[in-house]
Amino acid sequence: MKIGLISPIDERIPPILYGGIGRVVYNLSEGLIKKGHEVALLASGDSKTSANLIPTIDKSLGVDGINNNRKKREAIFEMAMANIINILLRDEFDVISNHLGWRLVPFNNLISTPIITTLHTPLNQINKKIIFSTYLKHPLVSISMAQRKPLLGPNYIKNIYNGIDISLYDFSNSHDNYLVFLGRMSPEKGILEAIQTSKKLKMKLVIAGAIHAWDRAYFESKVKRYIDNKNIIFLGEVNDQQKNKLLGRAKALLALIQWDEPFGLTFIESMACGTPVITLNRGSTKEIVIDKKTGLILDSIDNLFDRFTELDRINRLDCRIHVKDYFSSDMMVDNYEKLFLDYFKNYDKIS
Numbered sequence: 001m002k003i004g005l006i007s008p009i010d011e012r013i014p015p016i017l018y019g020g021i022g023r024v025v026y027n028l029s030e031g032l033i034k035k036g037h038e039v040a041l042l043a044s045g046d047s048k049t050s051a052n053l054i055p056t057i058d059k060s061l062g063v064d065g066i067n068n069n070r071k072k073r074e075a076i077f078e079m080a081m082a083n084i085i086n087i088l089l090r091d092e093f094d095v096i097s098n099h100l101g102w103r104l105v106p107f108n109n110l111i112s113t114p115i116i117t118t119l120h121t122p123l124n125q126i127n128k129k130i131i132f133s134t135y136l137k138h139p140l141v142s143i144s145m146a147q148r149k150p151l152l153g154p155n156y157i158k159n160i161y162n163g164i165d166i167s168l169y170d171f172s173n174s175h176d177n178y179l180v181f182l183g184r185m186s187p188e189k190g191i192l193e194a195i196q197t198s199k200k201l202k203m204k205l206v207i208a209g210a211i212h213a214w215d216r217a218y219f220e221s222k223v224k225r226y227i228d229n230k231n232i233i234f235l236g237e238v239n240d241q242q243k244n245k246l247l248g249r250a251k252a253l254l255a256l257i258q259w260d261e262p263f264g265l266t267f268i269e270s271m272a273c274g275t276p277v278i279t280l281n282r283g284s285t286k287e288i289v290i291d292k293k294t295g296l297i298l299d300s301i302d303n304l305f306d307r308f309t310e311l312d313r314i315n316r317l318d319c320r321i322h323v324k325d326y327f328s329s330d331m332m333v334d335n336y337e338k339l340f341l342d343y344f345k346n347y348d349k350i351s
Contacts, residue, residue, distance in 0.1 A: 001037050001094040001340060001341065001344065002038045002040070002092070003037055003038065003039050003040070003094065003095055003096075003340060004042060004088065004091070004093040004095070004097065005025060005028065005029050005039055005042065005097045005099070006043075006084060006097065006099055006104065007025045007041060007043035007044075007047070007099055007100070008021050008022060008025075008099060008100055008101075009043065009056060009060055009076075009077070009080050009100075010022070010060060010061050010062055011044075011060050011062045012043070012044050012047045012048070012059075012060040013025055013026050013029070013041065013043045013044070013047035013048070013049055014026035014047075016239065017238070018184070018209070018210040018237055019062075020120075020162075020266075021099060021120045023164070023265065024099070024120070024162050024163075024332075025041075025043075025099050026049070027163060027164065027329040027332065027333070028332065028333060029041050029049060029050070030049070030050055031329055031330065031333030032333060032337065033051060035333065035337060039052065040052045040054050040091065040093065041053050041054065042054050042056050042087060043055070043056060044056065044059055045057065045059060046059050046060055054087055054091075056080045056083045056084050056087070057079065061073055061076060061077075081103060081104075084100070084104065085107055088107075088111045088113065089110070089111060093113045094113070094340075095115075095116065095340045095343060095344050096111070096113050096116070097116055097336070097340070098115050098116065098117040099117075099118050099120065101117070101119070101128075102127060102128050102131040102132065105131050105132070105138050106131065114139070114343060115139075116139045116157070116339070116340070116343060117139070117141070118140075118141040118160070119141065119142050119143065119147060120143060120262065120263075121262060122259065122260060122262050123148070123151040124150040124151075124260075128151070129150075129151060132151055132154040133151070133153060135154075136154055137155055138154070138155060139155050139157045139343065140154050140155055140156050141156075141157065141160055141339070142158075142159045142160075143160065143263045143284075144159065144262055144263050144284035144287050146262070147262040147283070157339070157343070158339050160332060160335045161287075161288075161326065161327055161332065162263050162265055162268070162327065162332060163327050163328050163331055163333070164269060164272060164323070164328070164329055165328075166272050166324055168240065168244070169244055169269060169273050170245075170273065171248070171272075171273060171316075171317070171320050172249060172273055172274050172316070173274060175249055175275070176249045176250070176251075177204070178203065178205065178206055178250055178251060179194070179198050179201075179204065179206070179252055179254045179278075180206050180207075180208070180246055180247060180253055180270075180275075181194040181208070181254050181255070182208050182209060182247065182253065182269075183209045183255070184210055184211075184212065184215060185209055185210065185211045185212075185215045185218070185219040185223060186212075186215050186218070188257065189209075189257060190255065190256035190257045190258050190280075191209075192222050192223060194254045194255075194256055195207075195223065195226045197254065197301055198232070199226075199231070199232075200305065201304075201305070201308060203251070204232075204233070205231070205232050205254065206233045206235065207227075207235065208234075208235045208236065208237065208238045208243065208246060209236075209237065210236075210237050243269070244273065247269060247273040248273035248274065250270075250275050251311065252275060253266065253267070253270035253295075254278050255267065255278065255279040256278070256279065256280055256298075256301055257279060257280055257285075259282065259283065260282050261282060261283035261284055261285065262284060264279075264283075264285065264288055267279070267285075267295075268288065268327040271289075271295070271319035271320065271323045272319075272320055273319075273320070274319050274320050275316065276294055276295040276311060276314045276319055277289050277294065278298070278311075279295065279297060279298070280298050280301070281297050281298065285297055288327075292314070293314065293315075293318055293322070294314070294319045294322045295319075296308075296310060296311065
């Protein structure tokens, strides 16, 4: 098949540092190519890929801090959208896999090629509710069943869990008795709750993640005061090698999320290293983590202080096996390939 794969433009593909969606798109693109498909990747021009790269902008928005300049970001995004539409009208594909989100959906009727949109973010924002409630026939792929709950009317044709290349994550059967937080410095990610909890547990917490412009005030006013680089250590963003070591040597990933997480890529990255996940029963967590086997799923943060010793009964190898069995990039690619073939074969009947 000839597949057009549309990527977000926030980061290059694959991302150098932060960028969960970009990693999923990269794994999908490379996996489909290995299976013999002709893949065109519509992404920023600084991306590195085995696919036929069709630049939608010259450089990703993450370059030179563009992501943190709202007006400049919006102007570049509008230009990229125009470029994407022109490319889709000009080039011929058997199927288009959209990972850019809701913005492309209104243009579906202008393009003869079937477009399938994968949802990577929560659906409770008003813009998404309007678009997906208006274009009810547009085919959607969710990344967890929990992700669908805010919006049950649209045309969900498949649920496909995100996958990672497990060979890139080293398994560690032991740890250095610290907790790790990996993610954006955002209120919804639970960074403040992670700090407060680790202090009550009298455990060292190592923090790694990006501070975006919209999170800067929160970080400066709520988080920074606790960082002493002794018991609460802040590393900033880390690369793949640093992340691999940081996750693998931790006793647990502390992910006390304050929102309904649609998937949680760091969950499976952590478990692939053998490190269990401590999280709250919100969003997709029960689909990703097995309570008492690959982590602890809490009804409230207060439950952790009674349950913390249960971590010592978790077999770290079970964590890695769980990811291999359910969240590998190979499994993800197989599921997308089957979906694309079936949808292309039956497109005339569906439309």
